[in-house]
Amino acid sequence: MTDRPDVATLRPLVAPRSIAVIGASDDPKRIGGRPLGYMIRAGFSGPLWPVNPKRETVQGLPAFSSVDALPGAPEACIVAVPAPMVPDTLEACAAKGAKAAVVFSSGFAEMGEEGAALQARVRAIARAGGMRVLGPNCLGIFNAHCDWMATFSSSVDHELPTPGPVSIASQSGAYGSHVFHLMRQRGVGTGIWITTGNEADVDVADAVAYLVRDEDTKVIVAYAEGIRDGEAMRAALTDAAAAHKPVIFMKVGRSAIGAAAAASHTAALAGSDRVYDALFAQYGVIRVDTTDQMLDTAYAAARGRFPNGDRLGIMTISGGVGVQMADAAEDLGLQVPPMPEAAQKTLKALLPYAAVRNPVDITAQAFNDLSLITTNMRLMLEEGGYDVVVAFFTMVAASRFIADDLIKTLEETRERFPDKSIILSLIAPPEIVRHYENGGYAVYEDPTRAVAAAAALMRFGRFFARPPESAPPAMPAGAPSVPADALAEHQAADLLQAWGVPFVDRRFATSTDDARAAADALGGRLVMKIASPDILHKTEIGGVIVGIEGADAAAEAYATLMTRAADKMPGARLDGVIVAAMAPEGVETVIGVQRDPTFGPVVMVGLGGVLVEVLGDVAFRLAPFGVEEARRMIAGLKGAKLFEGVRGAPPADVDALAELLAKVSVFAAAEGARIESVDLNPVRVLPKGRGVVALDALIVPAEKT
Known part of the structure; x- marks a missing residue:
């Protein structure tokens, strides 16, 4: 997203100097009374202004009848009023000069279209008023370093938080409270605790980005059901990696049921779970699946010793x-x-x-x-x-x-x-x-x-301890863009070759005479494939013939392929036939690109070529990336030892495969808006020093809007 406010604008939300509580209650047990009571107990040092038109005092503090009646502009406002009143309340806060607001109220996007429209108003008010809004439908925030307690969580009720090296960012307020309480039982103090709820404005990526910059935060613990702005989260994790600040992340919604529950809870898109794994691997985040893992890892990391090794x-x-x-x-x-x-x-x-x-x-x-x-x-x-x-x-x-x-x-x-x-x-x-x-x-x-x-x-x-990441390769000069219309294989191969992807020597034939000429020019054993933008999986219709030798055999294969395609796929556009040299032996891999709705283009490498879906041995990274990240991708494959040479086979050219992956990532990043997916399958990794060669190519352009 391009309209995100700078992270620095979160300071009044995370460490405000003056506070108003709208909907403040004299009863410290009620939602509107708890944060006020917590801050009175903690000894918040700045102005603390309860707003309640029915009372002259609230919990011993002078009360004000409205936001307009406040003696000054509060940096942050706590909004504890029913959902229909929230937009007008926020407008009053913005008009008074408030820079941040925490909205506890539920009844927004989690409740359907009407609530979503109300939430959209909240976002619009925040943007128009230059005010950062946490929530709605959130349990709030605390900062133990400055006694800011904008929460009604019961975890703060019996014992106020003790400042410590760990900070927590959680979409779920209840789970965030659970983790904070357990962390306290383990003797680990929590400095800053942020629960984002429906994320009309401030989201988990914002929270992580702020905590990366917070000097008192040494370890970041995060929980999310879905990420709304993948670019922002990637930027936050990039900064965390550069700062050597450990991030421990629980991303739920792996299963179909879990993803559906996440969507109904916060109206979040769960996204592809493998893409989250790729994101976390790329930026050194430890992903945890259980609360025990989260606590154990944060507890150890809080001591600040991170040995570089595995002994x-x-x-x-x-x-x-x-x-x-x-x-x-x-x-x-x-x-x-x-x-x-x-x-x-x-x-x-x-x-x-x-x-x-x-x-x-x-x-x-x-x-x-x-x-x-x-x-x-x-x-x-x-x-x-x-x-x-x-x-x-x-x-x-x-x-x-x-x-x-x-x-x-x-x-x-x-x-x-x-x-x-x-x-x-x-x-x-x-x-x-x-x-x-x-x-x-x-x-x-x-x-x-x-x-x-x-x-x-x-x-x-x-x-x-890693050295600085190598930059992605430069984009080739004059590299063509992906057209809006469907591409046949030979067109996809020509386009990708211009981006640096090596292919086997090939010719394109539109007649039996062309096929004869191609066979004479290429020599040796050949493979011939039907060329059609409407036939994506050629082997399923018998659209590939291998082991062809000589011009006569090539002409016969041409006729056979055209007849088969017309019979099996009537109505398909038949452009002709690809005539290609048989590739040398090597390790069969697949390289792919998929456009993720949250994180954009994602690059995949896998073992098995045409059997990749059966083997399932794949690794992903977000584009673009350099050669070193590509090497780590390859090393992460379960069958990576195949590249070392097994049963007499020579070691494979992993360097060339890594270079190709980095080039594909540059293509994916540049053309991501124009593609839905790309398949290079198979890509044969030849013996060390001999490179790699792609045998087949498929580009699916993005749907026209």
Whole structure:
């Protein structure tokens, strides 16, 4: 969208200096009374003006009969009035000079056409008045750093939020409250909490973009059912990646039922789930599927250590649990390499009956001599070179006989290795857990969840350590645009070749004589295909003949193909026949482009050529991108090892495939508005150094509007 206000305009919404509450209630239990009561308790330092025409005071503060009667312009207004009154109220706020408003009221787009029209008025008023509006149908916002509590959430009722490194952006108010409450139980403070509801104006992309710029926010947690402005979300995540600020995202609506529920809840478009996976992979976002995953990842990330690697060291007092943790590490793509031989010998001398490779089983003997823990940790971090160490101590860590000494031992270890990531798995009362946390350790009861947290930290670390992204290739000079009318294969191939896509040598024939001439010119074994913009899948009508040799065979194949096409597809436009050289052997892949309604053109690469739909081994990225991102795309395929050469086959030219993907992404970005989809299928990846070659091309132009 091109009419989005700058992110800086959100400051009065997120950190206002003066506040009016329209529909303020003297009852602190009511929706219109809660935010006022919360801010009075918190000690908000700026002007706080309740608007209620029926009262002289509200919760001990002087009340005003209307927005017009306020003694000054509030930076932000809380609107707690019935839906039909919201537009007039917002107009009054804008006229008074307010720069932001939070609308709790429901009864808008989530309720059908009439509500959608009311919501459109809200958006228009916001734009015309230069005012940012959160909601409607939202649970509001708080900023614990400045005591701004524009919410009626019960999660704030019993205990006001404590400022911390994590901030939350959520379309769902109830779920956002749920996550905030659980985060607080884990001892992690939430600095800023934004729930966007129906997103008439401010949306999740706005919230994320603001939190990226907020210096107090170190970790961003986001929840969405659908994204309205893909370009804005992509820009926000680009900035987060550049700032090395971790983003943990739960995007729901994977299933058809979930997507339908999302649409009915917030009138959001759920979009293609694979495209969201591509977006998150491209910008280093960790996507979570469960609340536990979200909390575990944010809790670990809040400590701010993101090791660049994938080597996990495991220390345990149980051999069986060590195996369990190693299995979890392998499932998560981590390496669990053995300790160096010298380190193993040192440990074996101290613990003759211990397993000392990795996992290292220090046995219960370590609790008779805590120096064994110190020694082992030192060896793992200094000599083992592990990026993260996870130590399993179970309930022994809370034993009244050793807890104090173990806490002291681990504090000394942390002092010696202040920048290393060490995660503990133990069971202890909250007050003891807090001691370990205060010593700089993340603590998990479940050892496999501790391993998953380690994997998340390393994923962030590897992403943050990447060199600057390579730029997409330059657009070829004079490259043609996609026409509005349907294209036959030879026309699509000619157009894409001008954009840098290599094709097999080919000729176009409109007669048997043309076919003879093409066969003589090309020589060798040939493939011939019917050319028609109305026949998209030629093999299904017998529209492809392979292994043709010589001019006579080419003329016969031409006649056969034209007859078959006329019989099987009467009425189809038959332009002629493509005569092409048989391509050399290589790894069969497919490259495609699809125009996503939210994020625009998306590029796909997959294994299997014509079998891609059966194998389902594909990767996506948003266009455009550079060669390095294309390499990561390819590496993400489950069957990527095929490119290394299997069963005697030579290694394939992955470099050429990556370069082609980047070129296709540039084409997709430039021509995205004119195309619905593109298929290059198959694309044969030849042996290393010999390039790639496309055998077939299909361009489906965008529907005319």
